[in-house]
Amino acid sequence: MIHEVDEVLKRIIGGGALTGSGVDVSLEAPTRDWAARRNAPAINAYLYDIREDVARRQRGTTPVVDDRGAVLKHRQPPRWFRLSYLVTAWTKQPQDEHRLLAAVLATLIPREILAADELPGSLGALGLSVPLTVAGTQTESRSLAEIWSALGGELKPSLDVVVTAPFPAAPEYDAGPPVTEGAAVRVRGIDGTLEGSPERSHRSLRPADPASTSAGGTGSGGRAPFRGSEGPQPR
Secondary structure, X not given: OXXXXXXXXXXXXXOHHHOOOOOEEEOOOOOHHHHHHOOOOEEEEEEEEEEEOHHHOOOOOEEEEOOOOOEEEEEOOOEEXXXXXXXXXXXXOHHHHHHHHHHHHHHHOOOOEEOHHHOOHHHHHOOOOEEEEEOOOOOOOOOHHHHHHHHOOOOOOOEEEEEEEEEOOOOEEEOOOXXXXXXXXXXXOOOOOOOOOOEEEOOOOOOXXXXXXXXXXXXXXXXXXXXXXXXXXOO
């Protein structure tokens, strides 16, 4: 999941206002060694913090259904994690770095929500939209000064970008097979025997069965009516 968020963020930053600019987007740690190897303008998006967003944690299970609506499995709701990126610009002139940061800001501000259809791999398969915040209030315990000190570099202007992404929880539980045959009911006679007792059956309808919407297919509440056999009914 983390590498998929990396891929999405790198694609978004490299697009928008920076499309066709030739500016490289790097995910490496912006250490002194990395800065020394750089020979062209670059945007660095360094993942410096990962922690769960406990306010989004849910209990229970959610059903996994097929295209007919039949329940195949039950799974626990995904856990949500805040992935915090330190986004910086690297050029030879501070003014150019500020222009690059402004371009990144203009690109990310409209992207408050990332739709599921633009997310790759297992992240998109969950079918959930992903929130993105930029330059918000920092809630992580580590300060930016501590981060730059750990990287061995000098403090630079930066944007704090947070992507809150779902992570599938395990395990999954297989559901029982769907009901394909109706129940049958036989009523005992006064003498307690089943001899001569008519059978009343209930025809089961699959979730997407066209018969469920045909005339006489269902009664009130979406249930098929009982159909008794011909002949006298037991008293």
